[in-house]
Amino acid sequence: MSITQGYWAPARRVLSPNHNARPAGEVSALVLHSISLPPGVFSGDAIERLFTNRLDPQAHPYFAQVAGLRVSAHLLIRRDGEAVQFVPFERRAWHAGRSRWFDGMAWRAELNDFAIGIELEGDEQSPYRAAQYATLSRVVRDLLTHYPALTPERITSHARIAPLRKTDPGPAFDWAYFRQCLGQFL
Template sequence: MTDSLSQSEHKIVKGWYSKAEKCESPHFDIREQCLPKDISLLVIHNISLPAGEFGGPYISDLFLGRLDKNAHASFNEIYQLRVSAHCLIRRDGHIVQYVSFDHRAWHAGVSSYLGKSKCNDFSIGIELEGTDNIPYTDEQYKCLAELTQLLKSTYQQINGNITGHCDIAPERKTDPGPAFDWQRYKSLLNTLSGVN
């Protein structure tokens, strides 16, 4: 881990964030119709496994395709899913990266943004460990804002195209939910950008 580095020293190299723990998922593919320079959307999600419980290995196990269906009754319905996000930000701010930002993670599913479907093709997906109705932590907001700022400078087509999973798949998804404070997040981004 490189937490002792200042934020300005963190970087993205070949799609990997230097601050994150690297934990490569098999659940990704190459962006066939989209080069890294064409990545134009950041999608914010939430996840907890089991639902409403934090900590433990289960989110990583799911994204790595090794979730034990016997570890919890609810896992029998999901253990065979082939899903991933680019990053997970845990409650303490620890970041795990599963897929290079240059590659396509399988986080959005059936989705559409501004009339453009298949959001996985052109987006980056960040999971916050949490639920729709439990407040996120200070550390999560700080780390999300820092990562977002770096992503925006690396993948400049993202610019202001930042949305929740609920907005690109409104019939299916509700995350990051009402507990996510969009104003706080945007204020932190403005501070990092030097905007008053």
């Protein structure tokens, strides 16, 4: 099993303090995000610094706007496909913010309570890389196996759960290709 004690075995761990207990312990949805720091710049350690509250607001003009945020995600998938895990899946990461989603039966709010958050290093204009889709498909396969309430239909985007605030992972994310990659593992 690739998930043990809330951690995905292939991921490098960089622990974030930005998490707390899930109210009901439920894991039943997955939210895909995109992130680049500064915007449009890939690589470097700024994302890790943001999620661990160590981002230097003086290092770049944009950082002054976000350095004080207390945010996290469960996983980050880098451009080369490397996975970095910040929060165990059983804990509530702080990735969705104010959010709302129709899960097929009812409207639910506060997706952090029951969703896993995966950040893809990227932006909404630059195509995501094959290595990212491959890693994403592998981790999602393992999550679907480990969490029975999580199904492929319960994978969504930040844009769908917070449409007035967010647009990620954006039009550069190829949902059809992702589902094709994921299908190879199911």
